[in-house]
Amino acid sequence: MNYSEKQNSIIEDFSMFEDWMEKYEFIIELGKEVNLIPEQDKSDDLLIEGCQSRVWLKSEVNNGQMYYFADSDAIITKGIISLLIKVMNGETPSTIAKENLFFIEKIGLQEHLSPTRANGLLEMVKRMKMDAIKNI
């Protein structure tokens, strides 16, 4: 699947849910699958301070493809991170930097990207893209 197809597949997964609670139960389950950063590697330069939940992010380039590792102290934040990682992992830096990231809004999670820094996600998306740009 390409970048857009991966996003469309997530949108389709979310379209099955009838209410918000089901949607969030799914996100919480996803939160348990995120590619974690080992405790001892969580240095301050990987930390993105949100107002409420904290996020750690690390990226690697392997054979010209981006791979991300992340963690958060809040499980819902972790769930949303895991969606971002599913979409971005294995893509080229140029795809991540240039192509549209549209699924978050389409599944109704745009409030988590508001600039009030409720959970540091906006900063995280920016950092994921910046890491990609550095590797173009």
Added chain:
Amino acid sequence: MKDTAEYKASIENIRAQFPILSQKVNGRDLVYFDNAATSQKPYTVIERIDNYYKNENANIHRGVHYLSQKATEDYESARNIIGTYLNAADASEIIFTKGTTDGINLIASSYGSMLNEGDEILISAMEHHSNIVPWQLLESQRGIKLRIIPIHENGEIDMDAYNEMLNSKTKLVSVTHISNTLGSINPIGEIIDKAHAVGAKVLIDGAQSIQHDQIDLKALNCDFFVFSGHKVFGPTGIGVLYGKSEILNLMPPYQGGGDMIEKVSFEKTTFNVLPFKFEAGTPNIVGGIALGEAFNFLKSLNFNELHEHEMNLLKYAEEELNKIDNIRIIGTAKNKTSVISFNVGELHPFDIGTLLDKQGFAVRTGHHCTQPLMDFYKIPGTIRVSFSVYNTKQEIDLFLIALKKAIDILS
């Protein structure tokens, strides 16, 4: 708790005055439990704002024309309503500000400029950031010493430590009346008297108490009292700094500009009298007028009955929350207002807050702008519910169901 038909009708009558409370959020009836962050507004306040812009808008204090004079009268009349309600010696001691933070910054800047190296300012360990950072800035600018009065584990000020910290170098004690995070009501009467005994002035942060307590400034005898309009059923962007006139008269102006001057020349400028000396520029006219209307609303309430109502809600909610496994209530002072901060085991407050929001409940999660207090309790944040006059026992019952559902999903 009291549950008679008459009692319920009286609360329903108050609720009916707040249009926002009848809306749905995420498909559910809104339950608004974030009153410590901001209170909702009654029709009278909303309509006063609307009417001002439709029929009365003009700049004040300068115009000779009808509208300007009417707006000036209304603005000054609001000052009188507030001054009378708070029992200030004179309405000129009521300075309009942008809010609590603005009031504290005014004092830090103006009164602070009269302090010298080695002078001491005391604040408590439970202060909001707005009653910490202005003093830290003053510390770096003027070399004053900022000292922190410790608190006990239950969220009460350590009065023995306070008494020991007071000395002839103490120039100002700046403490909150009620903690926004813990709900603790501090013994400000005693704090004020003890500070005065060593010649220190006292600033009371009334942001949280103004909505819950009937403040009598003469009886309190504090030197400064600050609060925000939006926490007392009024609009945002307006607040009040009360100061005793003999101290305000000694203090230099805060900001320069129009309205605060008596006469301007390039050789020498003289300043206006109180309260105008501290109100440079065109003020928030509609904010002041609408805040006066909010105080009219306050006057219409039976405070004793409402205090009892809020205490009933607090007691009921705390009892029921304590029945849930792994609940830890942060802040268990003997004297508390209707604010409850809590955590559930190791669950993150953000996760619980998000799932409560999806069920229509407005609560606050996070550090509540009191990071040093979070460090004291060694927690990242709390979930905070805070009740106002329009909240009901039924809302608490619905909240408990929603909270249990959130805990189930996250566990």
